[in-house]
Amino acid sequence: NAGVMQNPRHLVRRRGQEARLRCSPMKGHSHVYWYRQLPEEGLKFMVYLQKENIIDESGMPKERFSAEFPKEGPSILRIQQVVRGDSAAYFCASSLDRGNTEAFFGQGTRLTVV
Amino acid sequence: GESVGLHLPTLSVQEGDNSIINCAYSNSASDYFIWYKQESGKGPQFIIDIRSNMDKRQGQRVTVLLNKTVKHLSLQIAATQPGDSAVYFCAENMENYGQNFVFGPGTRLSVLP
Numbered sequence: 001n002a003g004v005m006q007n008p009r010h011l012v013r014r015r016g017q018e019a020r021l022r023c024s025p026m027k028g029h030s031h032v033y034w035y036r037q038l039p040e041e042g043l044k045f046m047v048y049l050q051k052e053n054i055i056d057e058s059g060m061p062k063e064r065f066s067a068e069f070p071k072e073g074p075s076i077l078r079i080q081q082v083v084r085g086d087s088a089a090y091f092c093a094s095s096l097d098r099g100n101t102e103a104f105f106g107q108g109t110r111l112t113v114v
Numbered sequence: 115g116e117s118v119g120l121h122l123p124t125l126s127v128q129e130g131d132n133s134i135i136n137c138a139y140s141n142s143a144s145d146y147f148i149w150y151k152q153e154s155g156k157g158p159q160f161i162i163d164i165r166s167n168m169d170k171r172q173g174q175r176v177t178v179l180l181n182k183t184v185k186h187l188s189l190q191i192a193a194t195q196p197g198d199s200a201v202y203f204c205a206e207n208m209e210n211y212g213q214n215f216v217f218g219p220g221t222r223l224s225v226l227p
Binding site: 004006035040042043045091103104105106107 | 163
């Protein structure tokens with residue numbers, strides 16, 4: 001009965017490289033959400049996906065960032081050509097249904113761009 | 115844009131005392147609220163939620179109060195324990211808007227021995 005699993009827990013990338021963050025939702029959950037958190041700040045919504053569909057990407061930067069949630073496998077948050085400003089903790093959450101329901105968070109991936 | 119904010123960025127309480135963490139929200143259309151607890155190096159952990167048709171909800175040692183008139187939310191922790199030390203976030207959401215919760219900056223709760 002595993003919770004939301006994110007990997008890797010820590011990721012170091014040089015400027016210009018690509019970062020791929022993975023999120024496996026809780027069993028039976030088909031709704032996935034990505035948030036970004038800077039040190040000592042709250043979580044900022046990035047994107048909301050269901051299986052094979054992006055529902056709301058209003059929080060995603062227009063360039064370099066993309067997300068997917070394929071029919072099989074984990075959700076992927078991809079950051080191309082990373083810059084130092086991308087350094088943050090990225091959290092994934094999943095829920096059973098849309099709307100006013102509890103979302104369970106993973107432990108996050110801490111991305112450091114050097 | 116509209117946002118959720120917190121009155122106190124840090125709060126220190128004696129072990130055994132009650133803690134009250136406050137949150138102001140500005141979006142009058144928000145109708146669902148969650149309090150999350152985040153320990154260092156971990157993801158947010160659900161504590162308690164409340165919908166706008168309620169003004170109070172109780173859990174185990176925690177109570178959430180909602181005052182829609184002044185758009186204020188509070189989390190009360192009874193008999194605060196060292197394990198309660200963490201950052202607490204309130205988050206707001208509008209019905210049928212998925213999980214685009216707006217999070218506040220958080221309040222750090224420190225429990226003193």
